[in-house]
Amino acid sequence: PRPFIQTDFPHPKSRDGDTLARHAAVHLQKSGYCVLDGFLNQEHSLNVLREVKSIQDSGVLIDGPLSGGRTSSEKSKKFTKRVIRGDKITWLQGQEESCPRINSLIAQMDELIQRLNYFLQGQYAISGRTKAMVACYPGNGAGYACHVDNPNRDGRCVTCIYYLNDKWDVTSQGGLLRLLPVSGGHVDVEPLLNRLLLFWSDRRNPHEVQPAFDMRYAITVWYFDKSEREEAKMAQLNEDMSKLRGEVSLPDVKEQKER
Numbered sequence: 001p002r003p004f005i006q007t008d009f010p011h012p013k014s015r016d017g018d019t020l021a022r023h024a025a026v027h028l029q030k031s032g033y034c035v036l037d038g039f040l041n042q043e044h045s046l047n048v049l050r051e052v053k054s055i056q057d058s059g060v061l062i063d064g065p066l067s068g069g070r071t072s073s074e075k076s077k078k079f080t081k082r083v084i085r086g087d088k089i090t091w092l093q094g095q096e097e098s099c100p101r102i103n104s105l106i107a108q109m110d111e112l113i114q115r116l117n118y119f120l121q122g123q124y125a126i127s128g129r130t131k132a133m134v135a136c137y138p139g140n141g142a143g144y145a146c147h148v149d150n151p152n153r154d155g156r157c158v159t160c161i162y163y164l165n166d167k168w169d170v171t172s173q174g175g176l177l178r179l180l181p182v183s184g185g186h187v188d189v190e191p192l193l194n195r196l197l198l199f200w201s202d203r204r205n206p207h208e209v210q211p212a213f214d215m216r217y218a219i220t221v222w223y224f225d226k227s228e229r230e231e232a233k234m235a236q237l238n239e240d241m242s243k244l245r246g247e248v249s250l251p252d253v254k255e256q257k258e259r
């Protein structure tokens with residue numbers, strides 16, 4: 001049977017920024033995710049799609065983390081199990097002259113998240129973001145196995161995905177994003193054009209991309225929580241320094257006392 005697919009996500013009546021951000025804050029705090037349809041106007045979203053396709057045609061997209069190479073568990077074995085090619089990606093700062101419409105989308109995402117931060121009343125202090133990841137799933141049945149974006153406190157608190165797939169039909173084209181919130185159940189999100197999906201990036205939201213059978217486009221930005229990000233950078237710095245010094249930990253001191 002067709003998976004239960006939620007397409008009638010409630011959408012705030014008025015379009016002003018604060019209403020949208022408040023709606024997103026309420027939904028995130030209640031369910032850990034939020035779907036906003038019609039994030040840009042139709043023409044703008046089609047122009048963003050046009051720019052993504054020209055980026056794809058320019059050949060700058062590289063294999064995503066799991067495509068083409070070995071799956072992480074295969075590193076130890078001699079042979080490498082070839083995974084089917086997964087998503088192809090590129091990273092954009094959001095100021096490139098070659099894609100003004102994508103830059104404008106990123107600016108709108110930034111503005112929404114800054115307003116959202118205000119309505120989260122101190123739950124997070126969202127202070128920065130990653131570059132925007134433009135991803136194309138090639139449509140050969142590749143998907144993305146169930147995973148958590150930020151399992152180990154790397155600083156990312158909100159995942160923000162903008163979908164660009166016009167007239168997408170999951171029954172024939174697959175590519176469904178399935179959230180498996182630890183609070184139970186599952187939420188199926190179709191990767192529809194001009195749809196923005198937000199969800200907490202941590203272990204509360206394991207999610208998967210089911211195999212896609214047509215080219216499937218998305219632009220993802222991860223937003224950082226200030227303190228979690230600072231701690232993660234400090235931990236990384238200490239780890240790098242101890243590697244640099246070739247630091248070796250000594251056997252436990254109290255054993256020596258007993259000698």
Ligand SMILES: COc1ccc2cc(-c3cnc(C(=O)NCC(=O)O)c(O)c3)ccc2c1
Pocket residue numbers: 064065087089135144149161176177191207208209218
């Ligand atoms: C170390 O370099 C890299 C480079 C790129 C990386 C991209 C992802 C990633 C994570 N999540 C999704 C996802 O959930 N997509 C949901 C959807 O498209 O509907 C996705 O497409 C891609 C994870 C780790 C990476 C590491």
Ligand SMILES: [Mn+2]
Pocket residue numbers: 147148149207
């Ligand atoms: Mn993910």
